[in-house]
Amino acid sequence: MDSPESFRKEAHKIVDWIADYYAGIEKYPVKAACKPGSVFAAIPDSPPFEPERMENIFGDFESLIMPGMTHWQNPSFFAYFPANASFPSLLAEMLSSALGAQCMKWETSPAATELEEAVMIWLKKMVGLPEGFEGVIQDTASTATLCAILSAREKSTDFRINYDGFRNPAAMRIYCSSEAHSSVEKAVKIAGIGRNNLVKIGYDDAYRMKPEFLEAAILKDIKNGLKPVCVVAALGTTGSTAVDPLEDIAVICQKYKVWLHVDAAYAGSALILPEYRWMLAGIEKADSFVFNPHKWLFTNFDCSAYFVKDSETLINTFKLVPEYLKTQIPEHVNDYSNWGIQLGRRFRALKLWFVIRSFGLNGLQEKLRNHIALAGELKSWIEEHPDFEIMAPALFSLVCFRFHPLDTDDTETLNRMNERLLLAVNETGTMYISHTKLGESYTLRISVSQTMVEKKHVKNAWDLIVEKALSIS
Numbered sequence: 001m002d003s004p005e006s007f008r009k010e011a012h013k014i015v016d017w018i019a020d021y022y023a024g025i026e027k028y029p030v031k032a033a034c035k036p037g038s039v040f041a042a043i044p045d046s047p048p049f050e051p052e053r054m055e056n057i058f059g060d061f062e063s064l065i066m067p068g069m070t071h072w073q074n075p076s077f078f079a080y081f082p083a084n085a086s087f088p089s090l091l092a093e094m095l096s097s098a099l100g101a102q103c104m105k106w107e108t109s110p111a112a113t114e115l116e117e118a119v120m121i122w123l124k125k126m127v128g129l130p131e132g133f134e135g136v137i138q139d140t141a142s143t144a145t146l147c148a149i150l151s152a153r154e155k156s157t158d159f160r161i162n163y164d165g166f167r168n169p170a171a172m173r174i175y176c177s178s179e180a181h182s183s184v185e186k187a188v189k190i191a192g193i194g195r196n197n198l199v200k201i202g203y204d205d206a207y208r209m210k211p212e213f214l215e216a217a218i219l220k221d222i223k224n225g226l227k228p229v230c231v232v233a234a235l236g237t238t239g240s241t242a243v244d245p246l247e248d249i250a251v252i253c254q255k256y257k258v259w260l261h262v263d264a265a266y267a268g269s270a271l272i273l274p275e276y277r278w279m280l281a282g283i284e285k286a287d288s289f290v291f292n293p294h295k296w297l298f299t300n301f302d303c304s305a306y307f308v309k310d311s312e313t314l315i316n317t318f319k320l321v322p323e324y325l326k327t328q329i330p331e332h333v334n335d336y337s338n339w340g341i342q343l344g345r346r347f348r349a350l351k352l353w354f355v356i357r358s359f360g361l362n363g364l365q366e367k368l369r370n371h372i373a374l375a376g377e378l379k380s381w382i383e384e385h386p387d388f389e390i391m392a393p394a395l396f397s398l399v400c401f402r403f404h405p406l407d408t409d410d411t412e413t414l415n416r417m418n419e420r421l422l423l424a425v426n427e428t429g430t431m432y433i434s435h436t437k438l439g440e441s442y443t444l445r446i447s448v449s450q451t452m453v454e455k456k457h458v459k460n461a462w463d464l465i466v467e468k469a470l471s472i473s
């Protein structure tokens with residue numbers, strides 16, 4: 001298939017297939033039901049020597065791959081946080097693949113670089129970040145958090161570790177709540193700081209970091225000759241969407257001159273709603289902020305928005321310009337490969353641009369408010385049922401709850417029952433939920449945030465949960 005005409009023919013078929021897929025997406029089991037190893041076993045040991053016809057390749061996609069897919073775009077996908085796609089996003093992704101551009105530097109793709117700069121300014125305004133912040137698109141929040149921790153490491157040592165490696169004997173210390181995402185611990189490992197130097201701070205009854213515990217931990221470390229370098233605060237933890245008290249944490253970070261990174265991977269999208277701006281109080285004292293349009297802003301995976309107050313520190317941490325990359329670029333344009341880890345970069349700004357323009361801020365706000373209202377309804381059904389209980393405040397569109405029949409109070413028994421309940425509902429293939437542990441309690445999580453989710457999907461999910469709970473108790 002090497003002519004534009006044969007491509008046109010195949011592409012039309014695939015676009016039709018995609019439209020049919022979305023039209024009939026509820027026919028597929030939400031969670032893949034395939035056996036571990038079954039897809040691998042179906043793929044030949046060796047690659048084909050002769051070219052194969054697209055018809056055959058596509059046939060195998062349908063018969064071998066599709067049955068092994070979990071359908072994240074199914075409106076009854078309630079697990080984890082979503083990885084939301086939308087049609088405008090898909091269209092832009094097609095164009096981005098078609099251009100096949102590698103957007104490492106301004107010169108290698110001027111429009112991609114300048115559009116990225118422009119849409120990051122749009123996003124900054126949409127979520128209400130202060131003027132000074134500058135944005136860059138990263139693949140994921142994990143990468144953005146790693147960039148933040150590396151920047152904090154370098155800033156605190158006058159960029160010496162970049163040159164000499166670790167020589168200073170004082171161990172660096174990083175802080176986050178015990179409910180923070182695992183990507184913080186991963187970043188601490190990668191940055192050479194060592195996971196034993198990640199201090200996990202206790203939380204209050206709503207799973208929010210306790211600022212007084214943070215200050216005590218910092219003081220203790222200083223007394224012991226250790227060096228506090230960075231605090232990661234979460235706006236919307238992964239377990240229960242708890243919002244750490246940013247203002248109080250920010251004051252402590254300023255007092256001890258510690259980098260403050262804000263991880264708002266999922267809940268950051270809610271900042272486009274004025275009624276959620278309270279979360280941002282104190283943000284002007286933060287050094288960096290990340291949220292994922294690929295979670296709750298209808299921009300298909302991957303697309304993470306990373307903002308920094310001082311882009312010079314970020315660039316000084318990462319910049320490296322070997323001879324073969326030197327260009328005569330004007331001073332005032334950005335080379336985003338110096339704003340992060342990877343050299344080569346995809347054209348991700350295009351899909352954000354398509355999404356924001358196609359929905360409009362108003363359309364995006366409506367969609368989020370609808371999700372939040374649906375989650376609120378689900379929460380009220382759970383509260384009204386005598387055998388279920390809410391496990392954490394539901395501030396956004398995630399509801400944490402568990403089955404708790406009146407005659408059972410033993411934690412272990414409840415944990416096992418809820419684990420069985422999760423398996424039972426997911427096995428039906430009609431919905432997919434996930435879990436977490438809050439304290440010692442196995443907790444079910446329903447994230448009502450899929451692009452296409454409607455009230456009927458939430459109602460069906462709740463009815464099924466109640467039905468299955470009866471059968472396991």
Ligand SMILES: *Cc1c(COP(=O)(O)O)cnc(C)c1O
Binds near residue numbers: 139
């Ligand atoms: C999902 C999530 C992450 C990780 O996001 P990736 O983009 O997959 O790396 C980090 N932090 C929080 C709070 C999250 O919910």
